[in-house]
Amino acid sequence: MPAPIRLRELIRTIRTARTQAEEREMIQKECAAIRSSFREEDNTYRCRNVAKLLYMHMLGYPAHFGQLECLKLIASQKFTDKRIGYLGAMLLLDERQDVHLLMTNCIKNDLNHSTQYVQGLALCTLGCMGSSEMCRDLAGEVEKLLKTSNSYLRKKAALCAVHVIRKVPELMEMFLPATKNLLSEKNHGVLHTSVVLLTEMCERSPDMLSHFRKLVPQLVRILKNLIMSGYSPEHDVSGISDPFLQVRILRLLRILGKGDDDSSEAMNDILAQVATNTETSKNVGNAILYETVLTIMDIKSESGLRVLAINILGRFLLNNDKNIRYVALTSLLKTVQTDHNAVQRHRSTIVDCLKDLDVSIKRRAMELSFALVNGNNIRGMMKELLYFLDSCDPDFKADCASGIFLAAEKYAPSKRWHIDTIMRVLTTAGSYVRDDSVPNLIQLITNSVEMHAYTVQRLYKALLDDISQQPLVQVASWCIGEYGDLLVSGQCEEEEPIQVSEDEVLDVLEGLLVSNLSTPVTRGYSLTAIMKLSTRFSSLNRIKKVVSIYGSSIDVELQQRAVEYNALFKKYDHMRPALLERMPIMEKTIFSGDGIFTVCLWSVFPVLQANDLLDLLGGNDVVPIIQTTVPTKPASAGGELLDLLGDLSLTVIPPMTAYNKNGLIIEFTFERSNPNPNIAVITIHATNSTEADMTEFVFQAAVPKVCSFPSCILINLLFMSWCIGT
Amino acid sequence: MQFMLLFSRQGKLRLQKWYVPLSDKEKKKITRELVQTVLARKPKMCSFLEWRDLKIVYKRYASLYFCCAIEDQDNELITLEIIHRYVELLDKYFGSVCELDIIFNFEKAYFILDEFLLGGEAQETSKKNVLKAIEQADLLQEVRHMKQRLPAASSRRSDLHKPLRDDRPKHTHTQPDH
Numbered sequence: 001m002p003a004p005i006r007l008r009e010l011i012r013t014i015r016t017a018r019t020q021a022e023e024r025e026m027i028q029k030e031c032a033a034i035r036s037s038f039r040e041e042d043n044t045y046r047c048r049n050v051a052k053l054l055y056m057h058m059l060g061y062p063a064h065f066g067q068l069e070c071l072k073l074i075a076s077q078k079f080t081d082k083r084i085g086y087l088g089a090m091l092l093l094d095e096r097q098d099v100h101l102l103m104t105n106c107i108k109n110d111l112n113h114s115t116q117y118v119q120g121l122a123l124c125t126l127g128c129m130g131s132s133e134m135c136r137d138l139a140g141e142v143e144k145l146l147k148t149s150n151s152y153l154r155k156k157a158a159l160c161a162v163h164v165i166r167k168v169p170e171l172m173e174m175f176l177p178a179t180k181n182l183l184s185e186k187n188h189g190v191l192h193t194s195v196v197l198l199t200e201m202c203e204r205s206p207d208m209l210s211h212f213r214k215l216v217p218q219l220v221r222i223l224k225n226l227i228m229s230g231y232s233p234e235h236d237v238s239g240i241s242d243p244f245l246q247v248r249i250l251r252l253l254r255i256l257g258k259g260d261d262d263s264s265e266a267m268n269d270i271l272a273q274v275a276t277n278t279e280t281s282k283n284v285g286n287a288i289l290y291e292t293v294l295t296i297m298d299i300k301s302e303s304g305l306r307v308l309a310i311n312i313l314g315r316f317l318l319n320n321d322k323n324i325r326y327v328a329l330t331s332l333l334k335t336v337q338t339d340h341n342a343v344q345r346h347r348s349t350i351v352d353c354l355k356d357l358d359v360s361i362k363r364r365a366m367e368l369s370f371a372l373v374n375g376n377n378i379r380g381m382m383k384e385l386l387y388f389l390d391s392c393d394p395d396f397k398a399d400c401a402s403g404i405f406l407a408a409e410k411y412a413p414s415k416r417w418h419i420d421t422i423m424r425v426l427t428t429a430g431s432y433v434r435d436d437s438v439p440n441l442i443q444l445i446t447n448s449v450e451m452h453a454y455t456v457q458r459l460y461k462a463l464l465d466d467i468s469q470q471p472l473v474q475v476a477s478w479c480i481g482e483y484g485d486l487l488v489s490g491q492c493e494e495e496e497p498i499q500v501s502e503d504e505v506l507d508v509l510e511g512l513l514v515s516n517l518s519t520p521v522t523r524g525y526s527l528t529a530i531m532k533l534s535t536r537f538s539s540l541n542r543i544k545k546v547v548s549i550y551g552s553s554i555d556v557e558l559q560q561r562a563v564e565y566n567a568l569f570k571k572y573d574h575m576r577p578a579l580l581e582r583m584p585i586m587e588k589t590i591f592s593g594d595g596i597f598t599v600c601l602w603s604v605f606p607v608l609q610a611n612d613l614l615d616l617l618g619g620n621d622v623v624p625i626i627q628t629t630v631p632t633k634p635a636s637a638g639g640e641l642l643d644l645l646g647d648l649s650l651t652v653i654p655p656m657t658a659y660n661k662n663g664l665i666i667e668f669t670f671e672r673s674n675p676n677p678n679i680a681v682i683t684i685h686a687t688n689s690t691e692a693d694m695t696e697f698v699f700q701a702a703v704p705k706v707c708s709f710p711s712c713i714l715i716n717l718l719f720m721s722w723c724i725g726t
Numbered sequence: 727m728q729f730m731l732l733f734s735r736q737g738k739l740r741l742q743k744w745y746v747p748l749s750d751k752e753k754k755k756i757t758r759e760l761v762q763t764v765l766a767r768k769p770k771m772c773s774f775l776e777w778r779d780l781k782i783v784y785k786r787y788a789s790l791y792f793c794c795a796i797e798d799q800d801n802e803l804i805t806l807e808i809i810h811r812y813v814e815l816l817d818k819y820f821g822s823v824c825e826l827d828i829i830f831n832f833e834k835a836y837f838i839l840d841e842f843l844l845g846g847e848a849q850e851t852s853k854k855n856v857l858k859a860i861e862q863a864d865l866l867q868e869v870r871h872m873k874q875r876l877p878a879a880s881s882r883r884s885d886l887h888k889p890l891r892d893d894r895p896k897h898t899h900t901q902p903d904h
Contacts, residue, residue: 011830051833058739058832060754079866087836095747117863120841127845128745152859159844189850196847234852237807244851247804287803294801322772327802358771 004037005030007051014059027061038069046073047081050088057091067092067099074106082110082118086125095131104134111141116152119145123153127160135164139171146178151187158182158193162200172201172208183218188235188242191222195248202255213256216263220270223249227277238282250274250291257299264300271296275308286316286324290331297335310335310342317349322358329353329364336371347372351381354388359395362388366396370403378411382421390428397432401425405437415448416494423458430469438474443586445479454494456483461498463508468517474525477512480505481529482583485536502537506530510546520555527558531565535580544569587683663690727805727846728780728795729756730839732828735789735885737761740828741835745846764793774802785809787890789825811853812842813890818857826886837863 005013010030017023034049042049050069057063070092073085093100103125110122123145126138142164145157165172175197182194198215201208226241226249235242253271257264274292279285289312296309313335316328332350336343350372353365366388373381382404389400404425412418422441426433445455459476467473480487484505490497512518512526527550534543547569550562568576659666665687672680688694732741739761744753763777764784775782777795783805784793792809796802815838816823820831828835841856841863843849850856 007833008830015829055832058742060739078868079863080868083837083863083867084833087833087840091742094749096749115866117859117866120859120863124840124844128840129747131747155849156844159847159849162847163845188852189855192851193844193847193849234854237811242851243807244804244848247801251799251801283803284807287801287807290803291801322770323774323803323806326772326774357768360772360775 004033004045004049004052007048007055010052011055014055023059027056027059031056031061035065038065043076046076047078047084051084054084054088054091063092067097071099071102071106074103074110079115079118082121086121090125090128093129095129095134100129100131101133104137107134108138108141111138111145116150119153120156123156123160127156127163130160130163130167132167135167136171139164139168139174143174143178146175151185151190154185155187155189155193158190158197162193162197165200165204169204172205175201176208176211183215183222188245192242192245192248195219195245195252199248199252199255202252209255213260213263216253216256216266219249219253219256220267223253223270223274227274237284239279240284240288243284243288246274246288247291250288250295254295254298257295259300261300267295267299268301268305271301272305272308275305275312280315283321283323286319286321286327290316290327293331297331297338306339307342310339310346314346314349317346317353322356322361325353325356326358326361326364329361329368333364333368333371336368340372343368344372347377347381351384354384359393362392363396366392366400366403370407373407373411375411375413378407378413379417382408386421386424386428389425394432397429398434401429401433402437405440409444415451416454419445419448419451419455419458423455423462426469426472426475427462427466430466430472433469433471435471438471441471441475442478445475446482446583447585449585451494452479452483453486453492453497455479456487457492457495457498460487460500460505460508463512467512467515470519470522473512473518473522477509477522477525477529480509481525481532484529484533488537502533502539503542506533506537506539506542506546509533513546513550520557523555524557524561527561527565531561531568532580534569535577658684663688664694665689727800727808727843728797730795730843731757731760731791731793732835733757733761733791733793734825735765735791737765740790740825741832741839743836743839743843760793760795764791773806783809785892787813787892788888789885790828790890808843808848810892811848812839813892814853815842815856817890818853819860822889824887824889829886 014023014026017026030052034053037045037049046069050066050073053063053066053069057066066088070085070088073081074089076082076085089100089103093103107122107126110118111126113119113122123142126134126142130138142157142160145153146161148154148157161175161178165175179194179198179201182197183191185191185194198212202212223246226246229241231239232241235245237243240246250271253263253267257267271292274288275296278288278292280289293309293312296305301309310332313328313332316324317332319325319328329350332343332346347369350365350368353361354369356362356365366385369381369385385400385404385407389397389404392400404421408418408421412421422444426441445452448455456479459472459479462472463476463480484502486492487500487505488502490499492498509526509530513523513530518526527547530543530546534540537543547562547565550558551566553559553562568579572579655667655669657665657667665685667685667687669683669685670680671683686697728744728746730741730743731739733739739757742753742757748756760777760782763775764782767775767784773783773785775784779798780795781798781800781802782793782795783802784791785806786792792813794805794809796805813823816828816835819834819838820827838856838860841850841859850859
């Protein structure tokens with residue numbers, strides 16, 4: 001059999017292939033040749049064949065049949081064989097396959113080999129892909145090598161030990177004695193890997209951490225020597241002596257100094273020295289400064305040092321190099337909570353970063369900007385953020401819009417400003433606004449009583465321009481439904497009132513119903529809005545017509561609504577004004593992850609007869625109660641609740657917990673309605689205090705037959721659930 | 727470091743070093759996705775990006791992308807220096823290294839990497855020492871392979887012959903101009 005072709009020859013040949021198919025053919029041919037060569041147990045060319053296999057593996061072709069061959073190469077006496085064998089093992093074997101365990105004995109032997117380069121190969125392979133079983137078996141050998149005076153082996157053993165500890169944390173103790181004088185080494189390779197080993201141990205075990213705290217002075221000394229020493233050609237990078245070691249030492253100091261006053265104090269000076277003396281013209285200097293800043297911020301440093309750190313970050317923000325700016329923004333984001341005022345000083349630079357071309361920088365600048373917004377800078381910041389919202393990528397718009405809403409809610413200087421800001425967001429990024437913002441905004445608008453006329457006018461005008469953005473359309477239709485009368489009567493004080501007729505308004509709302517751009521949810525909103533206008537407008541016939549048409553809509557939701565509204569016209573017309581009355585101020589509960597559903601119910605005019613009420617609940621009629629299913633655990637709360645509605649002749653009743661089981665808590669609070677003391681307002685809070693979601697929560701209310709005076713209870717349910725994630 | 731990938735502008739893999747245990751299938755998937763993501767980046771963008779729960783640091787040298795995945799606590803800027811050091815080592819070893827050198831001598835590229843990094847961390851911070859070790863190890867080889875260079879004529883793509891140099895202009899400490 002002719003000698004198998006050389007590796008380079010194969011590479012050259014494969015690269016001449018002009019198509020994928022041609023390449024595949026060549027590869028298959030060669031694989032077949034290699035396979036037969038393996039079968040013949042050919043020792044001479046095994047190395048060459050495996051090397052070729054590794055090349056083909058990199059191109060993406062299967063090479064698993066070479067795994068055992070790698071093991072044979074490792075077991076060979078020849079260095080060339082071992083080199084390729086170990087490389088093959090690292091590329092082709094992984095710890096999921098039992099085959100890899102066969103390596104263990106070979107590695108053990110090679111760890112004790114007379115040639116340090118063979119020992120090095122073994123250490124490297126173990127440290128790169130050793131499984132937990134292998135690590136357990138060979139930890140002793142590694143520990144032995146960690147104590148050797150041969151720095152070439154010692155540095156490798158240290159990193160190998162890191163890997164062993166990552167795989168089998170219980171073995172950490174075993175390496176403790178060997179760490180005794182690791183830091184007294186002169187060799188930078190050993191120093192560097194020792195610091196990595198110490199870092200790993202301290203991160204994993206608080207005991208180790210306290211044990212190694214005593215090394216702080218030594219680490220400080222080493223760092224000082226690196227900075228103060230003259231030019232050392234061997235370790236110099238752009239005028240800085242061994243930046244890799246400096247960075248690792250700073251990182252270890254960070255871990256040792258965190259939460260410990262004494263250690264933090266001991267490293268104060270050196271940190272200040274590094275922060276002020278490091279050359280910043282090249283990336284390498286900035287890498288050290290970056291690590292220094294992270295350390296200063298994490299340990300118990302004095303305030304002067306912290307300010308120095310933040311100023312370094314501020315300077316980073318002005319750096320030409322994008323990478324430096326990115327890193328600065330990331331770090332500032334971490335420190336903005338603790339050192340808020342210091343970061344505020346760099347606000348204008350941060351805001352400038354919103355205009356950067358790089359996506360990652362923009363995102364960080366946006367997050368940081370939101371963190372910096374406060375009562376003093378809200379107007380200026382909002383201008384920048386709104387401008388950013390206009391021009392940013394679609395990926396950002398949802399987050400930006402939510403952030404703006406939150407900030408506006410917290411710091412709005414005036415209701416008018418608040419409404420204007422919301423309008424701006426809805427009109428520029430209306431389709432990216434999160435769905436749960438819609439109820440939020442509705443509640444906000446409802447509560448800004450004096451702005452109703454202005455709000456509805458602006459929303460109406462926005463609708464005339466564009467009906468494609470669903471959240472905008474939904475909020476607008478809701479508002480028009482509520483405040484349409486203000487719109488038509490031209491009562492706006494804040495700006496020039498527009499002249500619009502009832503028909504024009506109804507045209508717009510009907511337009512939403514038929515438009516292809518409207519989602520089913522939006523259609524629901526507009527139908528309800530039209531219905532509400534029946535008590536505010538005089539063009540009843542038109543509205544009745546629309547409602548009856550949609551009684552046969554294909555959309556089930558719309559159909560149901562239309563049918564119910566129809567019923568309202570036909571049989572319960574006397575109740576219509578009451579049911580469609582203006583919404584009262586809503587109470588909003590902000591919650592932190594558990595679902596809190598605030599249900600407001602208010603009772604209305606004592607005009608209806610009790611009889612009518614009975615009709616409402618009895619029979620086959622569909623009762624127009626707006627019912628929404630909200631996620632809660634199935635709870636049989638029905639029976640126990642009813643009793644409470646019995647006694648309405650109350651003066652003052654203290655709040656009571658009606659139900660408290662399985663994490664579902666339902667509380668009732670009672671109060672007299674302010675304008676009319678004959679009206680009792682009962683509010684129900686349902687809270688999910690478990691961590692799981694509750695599903696199929698259905699609210700149903702039944703009213704008792706017995707009432708002491710002709711009053712009625714009308715239930716209008718509003719389900720609002722806000723899910724604020726984190 | 728969790729892994730390092732070297733790939734060409736056409737997305738061809740030239741070297742892959744994994745420091746975390748993953749199946750072949752997972753490695754292929756990650757490689758494919760990451761290569762796509764990095765190649766889609768515009769030249770003016772910064773060298774860092776978030777990808778899944780990792781930080782990716784990449785840098786282009788002539789026709790080759792060097793891409794590392796590091797963990798949250800790792801320093802991105804020093805990782806750029808690590809990448810640069812590796813390129814310098816390759817450069818010194820091959821004498822003005824280009825992509826073609828790495829294609830034809832991939833196993834040597836691995837050997838050099840394994841003398842510089844171990845388990846994802848730098849084991850030797852002195853350039854001289856790494857190169858010395860490689861030299862000594864090469865001498866031990868029973869079969870010496872000459873460093874192969876492909877004759878220029880047969881390659882249509884001159885990209886591959888370009889020596890690996892840092893693709894980004896050196897920055898001086900002046901005001902940024904967005």
